Amino acid sequence: NAGVMQNPRHLVRRRGQEARLRCSPVKGHSHVYWYRQLPEEGLKFMVYLQKENIIDESGMPKERFSAEFPKEGPSILRIQQVVRGDSAAYFCASSPKGGDTEAFFGQGTRLTVV
Amino acid sequence: QKEVEQDPGPLSVPEGAIVSLNCTYSNSAFQYFMWYRQYSRKGPELLMYTYSSGNKEDGRFTAQVDKSSKYISLFIRDSQPSDSATYLCAMVRGSYIPTFGRGTSLIVHP
Secondary structure, three states: OOOOEEEOOEEEEOOOOOEEEEEEOOOOOOEEEEEEEOOOOOEEEEEEEEOOEEEEOOOOOOOOEEEEOOOOOOEEEEEOOOOHHHOEEEEEEEEOOOOOOOOEEOOOEEEEEO | OOOEEOOOOOEEEEOOOOEEEEEEEOOOOOOEEEEEEEOOOOOOEEEEEEOOOEEEEEOOEEEEEEOOOOEEEEEEOOOOHHHOEEEEEEEEOOOOOOEEOOOEEEEEEO
């Protein structure tokens, strides 16, 4: 009964490279949320996806960031042309449905841009 | 004003103390309330989940919701050093996106 799996756990990228973060939700969960956490700050919502659909991306920067949750396979958060300010912990959460259900988190991917 | 306010602490207590952690919120549309525990460099772990005003108990943890005051609390009885972590409140409204407080750092010293 695996929980939310995120990989890689740690990712180092040079400025200008692409970062690709993966999230496999709990089996049977079709709702995925991505959050970013900076030191001394809380979890900031980025994007909410259901299978093959982006429901809400109001928290995601308009440029360089994109997310997908295909019919098969994990959800992907992609950051193009990374900058030092992108360094943070990125967490994925999943739930069986939106709204009145709990969301379970993965262990996060810590992105460091050098 | 942030939608969810939570004092970052740190809150330092002796082992065995009763801990009270709190969040206030401004949007009365929030309907569901959660508490997460996050250890350093780990993902948040769901502790408690409730949707109604009143108390919900689970072992040493009690979650309290007062919708009229827009105030939620998490009480930890007989606190242990292993409870030392950051505690995050989260709330959900119709948009189905959990909104988090900043988190309160708790230190329980032996």
